[in-house]
């Protein structure tokens with residue numbers, strides 16, 4: 698028997714970052730929007746006592762670790778440990794979310810494997826237990842489970858669902874290489890040396906724009922405190938942002954810790970135009986269009 702779960706990518710429409718905490722993490726006001734680029738995670742029972750196995754297919758599959766560090770394997774092991782089960786499961790990831798791109802692909806696989814194993818094993822974990830395990834796996838993993846739009850506080854794992862009044866259209870440009878999330882936070886700290894870092898707070902204008910489904914107002918309110926750090930480590934991203942702006946995007950930003958760049962556009966037609974301009978700009982590896990909000994991890 699197999700169970701397949703579909704899990705979306707995310708873009709951060711606001712990422713406000715506070716000073717480094719004693720535990721090395723940063724307090725955030727992290728406004729997530731789930732967008733329709735998906736990984737599919739399929740779990741299948743294995744021989745008792747054989748343990749977990751993970752395989753991956755897709756354009757970026759070669760960059761995905763196939764050992765115990767894979768977030769999907771860690772999710773299966775965490776659920777099994779809590780319920781006294783042996784994690785004898787084959788996890789297969791059909792990966793469409795770019796790897797190390799700031800779109801939470803690994804987090805998506807963690808949330809997907811967790812939900813899939815819960816269904817496969819009949820563990821019937823409560824939503825709260827699933828969210829607890831997600832938060833243990835990583836700051837972004839709870840949002841991958843929940844989807845839609847949400848404000849993440851703490852290190853991003855404490856979620857409040859946000860109302861959205863419509864669909865937002867996006868173009869995403871994938872970069873020629875990845876960026877490491879810890880390295881981008883370190884660069885944020887380096888750039889912040891010697892100045893006061895304010896407490897991170899969600900922008901009221903941004904929350905209103907989301908609630909109204911108003912793309913122009915959202916464009917005026919998006920922000921990412923990690924963007925200067927991502928650009929410092931990967932200066933060529935400025936060329937991609939400029940190409941999208943010149944093509945008519947309403948707003949341009951680095952997605953989370955990057956290096957994927959995100960372009961908010963008015964509608965599907967505008968998305969096609971901006972995508973085509975980015976494709977021919979020579980400033981990125983590939984281009985995708987997607988809209989959101991979409992549902993979080995869903996059993997197919």
Ligand SMILES: C[C@@](CO)(OP(=O)(O)O)[C@H](O)COP(=O)(O)OP(=O)(O)OC[C@H]1O[C@@H](n2ccc(N)nc2=O)[C@H](O)[C@@H]1O
Pocket residue numbers: 709712721722723724725727798799800801802804834835836837838851852853878879882952953954955
């Ligand atoms: C920046 C964001 C924005 O949504 O995502 P990406 O853009 O990378 O996908 C997240 O905060 C990433 O979340 P996630 O990728 O789950 O990070 P974790 O595994 O929890 O942490 C990886 C490392 O990132 C840094 N980190 C992460 C979250 C946070 N609030 N403060 C941090 O300083 C720490 O150095 C930590 O060791």
Ligand SMILES: Nc1ncnc2c1ncn2[C@@H]1O[C@H](COP(=O)(O)OP(=O)(O)O)[C@@H](O)[C@H]1O
Pocket residue numbers: 760761762766767768769790795796797798799800801802803804806807876878954955
């Ligand atoms: N299932 C997974 N898919 C992708 N990367 C994973 C996975 N599990 C662990 N990783 C590790 O997490 C790193 C960050 O990957 P990813 O989640 O795709 O990017 P980001 O944190 O920028 O959104 C990868 O470089 C890889 O080493």
